[in-house]
Amino acid sequence: MIPDKPPVGDTHVHLLNAADLPVEGFLRYVVLPDHLKGFEILWPVLIHLAELLKTNAISAEEEIRHLPSPGASDRGKMEASAQSYSRTSRLMRSNDRPRC
Structure with a gap:
């Protein structure tokens, strides 16, 4: 914080x-290790539900x-961005399969 200046917050979504x-x-x-420790028997079900x-x-x-x-021009930028997100998402999903 800067002296004699009000604090500033960054609000975005x-x-x-x-x-x-x-x-x-x-x-x-x-989520599961932090909030459902001790209920490990439920983890595969919750992960499968999230996957579904x-x-x-x-x-x-x-x-x-x-x-x-x-x-x-905006549409082209949005489509390129969407394709990039989809590729990244597919890669993450293929590398992040539940091993229950």
């Missing part, structure tokens, strides 16, 4: 869907197709 995130790894290595829900999440490309139509 990240909008993601389940297809964009490595949900299984987040559950396995962060994630398979129903729409891809970034499909989500963009549902957005209002921007100008042509």
Whole structure:
């Protein structure tokens, strides 16, 4: 903090869907050990449920197709970004399979 200046906060939002995130790894290595320690017998069920829900999440490309139509240059940028997210998401999913 700078003396004689009010504190400043950074407020922003990240909008993601389940297809964009490595949900299984987040559950396995962060959520479950921190919040369900002692209930390890439930972990495979919860990870499997998350995996099932994630398979129903729409891809970034499909989500963009549902957005209002921007100008042509913006649309190209959004499609390139969506393709990049999808590739990353597929790679993360292929490397982050539950091993229960």
